[in-house]
Amino acid sequence: MKHNIQVHPTKNPRLPNVDVNNVPFGKAYSDHMFMAEFKDGAWQDPRIVPFGDLSLSPANLALHYGQSIFEGMKASKDAEGTPLLFRMDAHITRLNNSAKRMDMPEFPAELFYEAIRQLVNIDHGWIPDSPSSLYIRPLMFALDPYIGVRSSTTYQFLIFTGPVSSYYTKPVKLITAQHFIRAAKGGVGAAKTAGNYAATLYPMKLAYEQGYDQIMWMSPDFKYIQECGTMNLFFVIGDTIITPANSNKTILGGITKDCFLTILRDAGHKVEERDLSIDEVVNAYHKGELKDVFGSGTAAVVAAISEITYKDLTMVIPPLETRKTSIFLKEELTAIRAGERPDKFNWIEKLKVKKHVTT
Ligand SMILES: *Cc1c(COP(=O)(O)O)cnc(C)c1O
Numbered sequence: 001m002k003h004n005i006q007v008h009p010t011k012n013p014r015l016p017n018v019d020v021n022n023v024p025f026g027k028a029y030s031d032h033m034f035m036a037e038f039k040d041g042a043w044q045d046p047r048i049v050p051f052g053d054l055s056l057s058p059a060n061l062a063l064h065y066g067q068s069i070f071e072g073m074k075a076s077k078d079a080e081g082t083p084l085l086f087r088m089d090a091h092i093t094r095l096n097n098s099a100k101r102m103d104m105p106e107f108p109a110e111l112f113y114e115a116i117r118q119l120v121n122i123d124h125g126w127i128p129d130s131p132s133s134l135y136i137r138p139l140m141f142a143l144d145p146y147i148g149v150r151s152s153t154t155y156q157f158l159i160f161t162g163p164v165s166s167y168y169t170k171p172v173k174l175i176t177a178q179h180f181i182r183a184a185k186g187g188v189g190a191a192k193t194a195g196n197y198a199a200t201l202y203p204m205k206l207a208y209e210q211g212y213d214q215i216m217w218m219s220p221d222f223k224y225i226q227e228c229g230t231m232n233l234f235f236v237i238g239d240t241i242i243t244p245a246n247s248n249k250t251i252l253g254g255i256t257k258d259c260f261l262t263i264l265r266d267a268g269h270k271v272e273e274r275d276l277s278i279d280e281v282v283n284a285y286h287k288g289e290l291k292d293v294f295g296s297g298t299a300a301v302v303a304a305i306s307e308i309t310y311k312d313l314t315m316v317i318p319p320l321e322t323r324k325t326s327i328f329l330k331e332e333l334t335a336i337r338a339g340e341r342p343d344k345f346n347w348i349e350k351l352k353v354k355k356h357v358t359t
Contacts, residue, residue, distance in 0.1 A: 005034070005111075005118055010050035020128045020163040029162040030123035030134070034115040037143065038105050038155035046111060048119060051160055057145035061152045067142035068194040069098040072298050073255075074164075075120050075351075076133040078339030083124050083134075083351040086337050088116055090255045095138055098191040103151040104140060112138070117351060119159055124353050128163045130338035135164045135299075141194075164299070171306035171320065172295065174228055175212040176278060177203070178311070182217040182226060183250040189226070190249040200229075214295075216308060218278065219250065225276050226250055231295030231303055232257040236325050237284040238291070240270045247275070256296040259336075260329050262345055269325075278310055285315045293317050294326040302330040 010031045018028060029051050036046040062068045073091040076084050092113060096106040116136060120127070127134040138159045142152030180203040183189020188196060200215070207215050216233070217226040225244050227233055232254040234243045241264055246253055264271045284290045293305040304326060308315045317323075335341045339348065 004046070005115060006045070006047040007118070007122065008047065008049045009122065012050075015123075015125050018126075020126050021132060021165075023128075023163050023165065025164055026135075026162070029160055030126040032119060032122050033158060033160040034119045036107075036111075036115075036157045038157070043105070043107065043111070043157065046115060048115075048122060054156075059145035059147050060142065061144050061146055061150075062141035062194075064147070065142075065149055066193070066195040066198075067102055067104060067152055068139070069095060069102055069104065069141075070137060070139040070192055070194070071095045071098075072192075073136045074133040074298055074337070075127060075136060075161075076130045076337050076339075077127045078130070078350075082339070083120055083127055083353065084337065084339050085116065085120065085349040085351055087255055087259070087347045088113055088349065090258070091138075094192065094253070094255070095140070098193055099140060101188055101191040102193050104142070104155060107140065107157050115159055117349075119161060120351060121353055123161060124351070126161065126163050128165070131334050132163065132165045133337070134161050136161045169300045169303045171304040172213045172228075173211070174214050174216040174305055174308045175207050175210065176216045176222075176308065176310040177218045178222060179203075180215075181220050182215075184220045185248040185250060187250065190246065190252060192252060196252075197230075204229075212309065219248075223277050223279070225278060225281070227252065227254075228295055229297075231297040231300070233305075234260065234292075234294050234296060234325070235276065235281060235284075235290065236292035236323075237281075238289045240272055241325055242272045242274065242276050244276050245273045254296055254298075256298055256301065256333070259333055259345075259347070260296055263329060263332050264325075266345075267328075281308070282310060282313065282315070285313075290315065291318060292323040292325050294323070294329075296329075301333055302326045 013031050032048050033051045034048050036043050071091045092109050099106050140157045143154040143156050144152040214229040216228045295303040
């Protein structure tokens with residue numbers, strides 16, 4: 001399928017003045033972005049333009065009522081400098097699932113993928129050396145200026161990118177939620193939608209003030225573990241690797257989590273995706289069977305959890321160097337993403353860099 005994406009290259013590229021291997025996290029944006037608008041029942045005018053500010057009506061529905069969704073994925077470079085796109089199809093599907101839940105139009109998958117290819121192609125000079133990578137941020141939001149609560153009839157779709165460093169995270173201290181919840185059955189916890197993150201900011205501030213890095217979100221009865229921050233969680237109890245199931249659609253279904261489940265099962269590990277109670281984790285801890293706890297997500301890949309506080313108990317997780325599972329997963333997935341392993345799960349698309357044709 002051929003899509004007619006108009007390309008308007010910037011006349012003032014910033015790339016020559018940027019060291020892409022040395023930028024602060026989330027603060028550098030590549031020279032171009034992709035845009036399209038939904039109007040009269042269809043997506044219109046797909047185009048690549050210079051990265052820049054938007055102009056919005058103060059009555060914009062998204063600003064008031066939060067009809068807004070996003071994604072986050074990465075492109076990296078292999079040893080030859082070929083751009084590698086990682087699991088774009090899974091991210092495209094997930095954005096469209098978020099769209100459905102928020103009563104927004106889906107973005108055609110083929111056009112979405114082609115937009116990513118062309119955008120990464122035109123800005124391939126912004127991809128840092130592995131293990132750093134180019135972060136890709138698609139988003140969609142309501143565009144109607146209207147002050148009543150209803151679904152918008154027009155939408156903005158955008159993709160922009162920016163280099164991110166390999167993100168060394170210091171081990172994370174978690175506090176188990178006791179008052180606030182992130183998501184409940186029937187809600188929007190499984191959608192990557194703006195309000196989910198806004199709702200966590202105040203509880204997170206209270207957690208920081210008490211010396212914790214992240215909140216471990218729990219089911220509304222505070223018995224079952226959901227996830228933390230923008231990461232899914234894995235627990236190694238004895239020789240079994242357990243991650244909370246998403247049966248109530250309260251957890252954001254991570255693509256990194258899916259990668260880890262796939263890699264672990266393929267390597268013959270004992271893996272369970274099921275409901276996991278805090279009581280079970282506390283019991284395992286007291287018996288000395290809690291070997292490893294880590295978060296999974298696109299940004300950090302693996303984030304080691306150093307401590308989990310639950311009521312009066314602080315569970316100290318064993319030293320990092322003993323954590324076979326998280327060390328193995330971080331190495332494997334980083335190597336797969338950098339094209340240093342055979343792509344046996346079909347997760348990589350190698351991008352053939354083309355000189356763009358000005359249209
Ligand atoms: C994005 C996200 C994740 C991780 O998803 P990945 O696809 O692995 O990056 C986990 N939890 C929340 C709440 C998220 O927004």
